[in-house]
Amino acid sequence: MTSETPVLWIVTLAAVALTAWRSRRYIAALAQAPGASRFDQPWRRLEGVAIAIGLHRKMLRKPLSGILHALIFVSFFVLFTVTIEAFGSRLFPGFSLAPIGGDSWIALLQDLFAVLMLAGLGLAVYQRYVLKPARFRGSSGSDAAIIYVLILLIVSSLLVEAGARIVGGADGSWRPVASLIADLLRALSVPARPTERIAYWIHIGAILAFLIYIPGSKHRHMFLAAPNIYFRNLEPVGTAPAVPPERETPGVASLAQFDWKQQLDLLSCTECGRCQAVCPAYASGLPLSPKMLITDMRDALANDASTPLVGGVIAEETLWACTTCRACIEACPVEIEHLPKIIDMRRHLVDEGRVSPMLQDALTNLTRLGNSMGKPSKMRARWTKELGFPVKDARSEPVDVLWFVGDYASYDPRVQDVTRKVAELFTAAGVDFGILFDAERNSGNDVRRAGEEGLFETLAQSNIDAIRACTFNRIVTTDPHSLNALKNDYRHFGGAFEVLHYTALLAELVAAGRLDIAPADGATVTYHDPCYLGRYNGGFDAPRDLIRAAGYTLHDMARCRENSFCCGAGGGRIWQSDDGVKERPSENRIREALGLGVGTFVVACPKDKVMYTAATDALGVASSLRILDVAELINLREAPSA
Ligand code: SF4
Ligand code: SF4
Incomplete structure (x- = not known):
């Protein structure tokens, strides 16, 4: 045992205790939350985790973000061996990874992945501070900056420590990067042993600071993303959340009424803003960002706020702005379910009669007449x-x-x-x-x-x-x-x-040859995937097959299939006023189509026919962009007269 062992035990146990203390509110909230049935189909759940995390499937939809995150993520696991060595060798004298390659292939991997970690970190800094994507608006900038500094400290200190060890006589043949640092230390005549000790304690200090910092930061996702994805909804995505029989009223009026999975969602948010970037309500200027919906509730959960949830933490206008398009859930890399929360809070508003006059009229008509x-x-x-x-x-x-x-x-x-x-x-x-x-x-x-x-x-x-x-x-x-x-x-x-x-x-x-189509001349058209046909029910191909069968050439918009952009009518939005809307989602979509230079915008939903016809009229482009249903493209050959 070295003289450092008791010191390291004390600071490590203190850091673990402090981390647990900082996590206490979340742990208590999850422990007291109503139950949720998310334990079925373990293999399917694990497969989803492997695809989401192992393959970074959703992360890589944004290539730069995906690549930099993959670099940091994989490097983190490799460099965790350094952490094991750093703590293990002092806390448990005699512990070493050398027998399994700690001084050979593991050392080589540590060296190389330290560089890859720095490369990922550099890209992250470039993205956040140079590119400044709009989706980061509203995310915590200080959280990101603190973590960048801690990662830089951890990686640079481990490289300097390894370099100093080489200067002190250790074998550097498996550590090409640390050997370069050793050359630099020699050139600067830096004393090996004190440098190694200082670098070691900087490394330990940064890791423990990281640990303590995590519970209060978005970097909780390092531990919660995998369970949150594992416990994701495996029901058909089109099924709205049922009202649990034990609930006295249909809606949710406080955070404590959300089940543990809904609360776990709040804690797992990475603040990446991918949901915000695809939200039609946010794009139209309405007061709804799915990211901030989640982070506002998360902060309320952490602070044990006495502010009421519905109409307080989350404004009523925020809840009514949602078109239920599901783009946010589709975009979220950690499978956070925004929509069930919105629907549950809307149920509370409806239960209390807090609905707009327009919506009330529609609901009254539906009650009396069924439409x-x-x-x-x-x-x-x-x-x-x-x-x-x-x-x-x-x-x-x-x-x-x-x-x-x-x-x-x-x-x-x-x-x-x-x-x-x-x-x-x-x-x-x-x-x-x-x-x-x-x-x-x-x-x-x-x-x-x-x-x-x-x-x-x-x-x-x-x-x-x-x-x-x-x-x-x-x-x-x-x-x-x-x-x-x-x-x-x-x-x-x-x-x-x-x-x-x-x-x-x-x-x-x-396909069965039961429609004798007279094909058109191959004119180019674009097609809008309706949310409830495509994203909700996977109906992407049939409309496209019909467009081609009718003799047209399809030019998809950039936002198509799962990433289609909502027309703005769903979830009862069609029964709400446009007050506060800066640009209607339907007009935003028409502008996207106009950018393709096509003359026909094809739809497969009656509401879309209405919404987009109104949008082309409002934009004054009805003469240059026709709104046609898929069925209207299909012309049949005249049957020969007898
Ligand atoms: S469902 Fe659509 S409108 Fe509602 S929050 Fe998500 S992205 Fe926005
Ligand atoms: S809810 Fe999901 S997509 Fe939105 S910011 Fe959080 S992690 Fe990103």
Whole structure:
């Protein structure tokens, strides 16, 4: 035992105790939080961790960030062997990694990865202080700076210590970088032994400071990212969070009501801002940053704030700004679930009657008439009257396909032509389909995500009863929002159906040769992935297949597929005012499309037809950019006259 051993024991135990003390609030909050069922499918969970962390799958979507993080991450593990040696050799005299290669291949790796760590650190500094990405706005700058300094101290001190050891006579043949430092120390006539001791204690001090600092910083994610990813939601992403039976009211009014996984989310945030960068509400100037939503709640959790959660820590306007597009969750590298928290807090607002007059009107219409437009049920199927053929009433005769038409496709005159075109295509392909006529109600998808759980259940039950009274094989929906509710929400209310989007059915019919398409001349178009079709339900390919089958060339926008940018209508936003909006998400999207120089913007959602037509009108570009539904692109060959 050296004279340093007792000193190191004392400072190490003191640092561990201080770290535990600084973590006490979080540990207590997690221990007291309501339960969550996140322990199933361990192999699938581990696989997700391996992909997210081992392969840096989401991190590498931003190449510079991904590469620098991978450099720091891998180097951290290799250099952890230095930490083991530094503490082990003094705390437990006789301990050494030499028997397993501590003086050979491990030494070489330590040397090389120290340089890679410094390279990663340099890139991180360059990114944060030179490139200054907007997504860091609102993140803690001091947190990052402190960690950069500590990493620099740790790595430089370990290299200097190794170099000083070589000057003192140690073998440097496996340490090329430390040997260079040794040459420098010799050239400067620096005494070996004191330099080694000073570097050692700087190294130890920086590591312990790092340890103590972590609980109060975003660098908690070093320990919490893996468990947070492991315990991620494995339910279909389109299923809204259920209201736990033990909860007395439908919503969440305090942080303590969030289950332990929701609270673990708050502690795991890296403040990377990827969610903020893709949020349509944030981009439009509304007071919602998904990053700050999480960090504000995290800070309240840490400080045991007496400020009320809903309307205090998180402003009501923040909650109503969300379009429920799910882009934030898709972007988050540590699988933080913003949306369930927003929906739960909205449920509290709705339960207390704290909703805007516009939203209240829509909810009242939905309660009275089953649609948000305030139209009588009898008018729901009026669009069929202009068809040249009758549409079957699925309530009174069996059909192969039950078509759940949806509110906008049924009632909105701007969309009814598209609805009729879909009906004509189904008929041309010989699809045996029928509709529910006035028995159909709004699917409740956005009602549920606006926080009106009771009304959602009423609408869902009404539709489920109507659907179950019919004889059919599959359901097809026009609206991706209806698709999502029928496919993912209804199964928890006794309605497990096979549901597909009309683009999937049309693509199936085209592939089967049941639609004789007269191809267009190859004109270039772009396509907007609706959130509830693409990101929520993986419906990326069918619309693209149809566009190509119709004879068009597809030029995707940069924000496409999983990274599509929301039109701004979802989650009940279409029933809210635009007050405070600097640029509507739909107009932002149209500008993106205009940048491609295409003349046609293709949609696959009735709400998108409405939103983007309004956006091109508002921007004065309706004559240069047509908004067409996928179905409108499909022209059939004339049948030869008999
Ligand atoms: S769901 Fe969409 S609108 Fe809501 S916070 Fe996330 S990114 Fe923003
Ligand atoms: S919530 Fe996720 S994406 Fe957003 S800042 Fe935190 S870690 Fe990054």
